[in-house]
Amino acid sequence: xxxxxxxxxLIRYFDNVNTSDGGYGNRATRTLVYLQQVYDDAENFxxxxxxxxxxxxxxxxxxxxxxxxxxxxxxxxxxxxxxRVSTSDPWDTVDEDAPELVAYQxxxxxxxxxxxxxxxxxxxxxxxxxxxxxxxxKIRYLKVPKTxxxxxxxxxxxxIPAPYHNSVLLAGTIARMARGKGDARExxxxxxxxxxxxxxxxxxxxxxxxxxxPEAVPPMC
Numbered sequence: 001x002x003x004x005x006x007x008x009x010l011i012r013y014f015d016n017v018n019t020s021d022g023g024y025g026n027r028a029t030r031t032l033v034y035l036q037q038v039y040d041d042a043e044n045f046x047x048x049x050x051x052x053x054x055x056x057x058x059x060x061x062x063x064x065x066x067x068x069x070x071x072x073x074x075x076x077x078x079x080x081x082x083x084r085v086s087t088s089d090p091w092d093t094v095d096e097d098a099p100e101l102v103a104y105q106x107x108x109x110x111x112x113x114x115x116x117x118x119x120x121x122x123x124x125x126x127x128x129x130x131x132x133x134x135x136x137x138k139i140r141y142l143k144v145p146k147t148x149x150x151x152x153x154x155x156x157x158x159x160i161p162a163p164y165h166n167s168v169l170l171a172g173t174i175a176r177m178a179r180g181k182g183d184a185r186e187x188x189x190x191x192x193x194x195x196x197x198x199x200x201x202x203x204x205x206x207x208x209x210x211x212x213x214p215e216a217v218p219p220m221c
Contacts, residue, residue, distance in 0.1 A: 001165045002155035003148045007031050010170060014177050031177065032150045038172035038192070042160060043145035045196055047076045048203060050159050056138040059083075064106050065125040066137055076142040081119050081126060083137045091138060094119050094128065102127050163202075167195035 001009070010031050011017050017027060043051065055069040075096070082091035095118050102120035112132030119128040126139065149156040158165065172192035178185065 001162065002157050003032075003035070004150050004152070004155050006035060006158075006165065006169060006173075007150050010035070010173055010177065014174055028150055030180075031173070032148060034176040034180070035169065035173045036148050037176060038169055039148060039158070039160070040145045042164075042168050042172065042196060042199075044073075046200060046203075047078065047142055048160075050161070051142045052076070052078055052140065053143050054138055054140045056136065059131060059135040059137055061131050061134050062112055064130045065127050067125055068121070069139065069141070069143075071143040072139075073142045073144040075121065075140075079139070079141045081137060081139050083116065083135045085115075085133065085135060087136065096120060099127070102129070105129050164195060164199050168192060168199060171195055 007028050008019060011019075011024070011027050015027060017024065051073070053071070057066065059066050080096065081094045083094055084091050092115070094116055097118040097120055099120040099122040102118055103122070105118070106127065106129055109130050112130045114132060115135070116128035116131055119126055121127070126137075146159060148158075158169065160169065171188050172195070175186075175188035175192050178188060
């Protein structure tokens with residue numbers, strides 16, 4: 001099910017309105033807002049594996065920061081930063097440290113380091129001790145929930161897997177649509193919560209206590 005199909009299905013089921021009826025565009029816009037709210041809530045509920053992504057680029061010396069990716073949400077338990085001097089070198093993990101410690105080390109530097117050993121995210125960028133040589137970096141992180149779009153020529157799709165479209169996305173959106181009409185019953189809300197519980201159970205994966213990049217960093221998504 002894509003985003004347009006979900007919106008049309010919600011309107012037809014809950015409002016009993018066809019796409020050819022007058023004022024359908026306004027209904028679609030309102031329903032998309034409800035759907036986006038549920039989608040954001042479900043995406044942020046847990047560190048789902050489909051939210052994990054990577055970004056890589058070059059740090060041009062001298063530098064002590066690199067920008068966060070545009071879709072960055074949070075580093076997450078599985079996230080981290082790795083660097084290397086050239087593409088022929090293996091990736092070396094850079095340890096995350098407290099922002100105040102990294103800031104202090106940068107302030108006290110009298111010369112550039114050849115390879116940073118710590119980093120911290122603050123002021124909207126990744127900070128590390130001044131590097132004296134160009135470096136390649138890779139950051140692994142959780143991306144923000146996408147902005148859903150209705151009625152595109154090429155239909156927009158959900159990152160959340162298909163098995164949860166009905167039990168989570170549609171159930172949660174119908175609950176919001178019902179509340180918007182003054183229906184205080186919690187039938188659909190209960191189904192939505194159960195859908196989230198089932199999604200957590202099925203998608204559960206072992207969580208590492210160490211917040212590090214893996215030794216073998218996967219290719220950039």
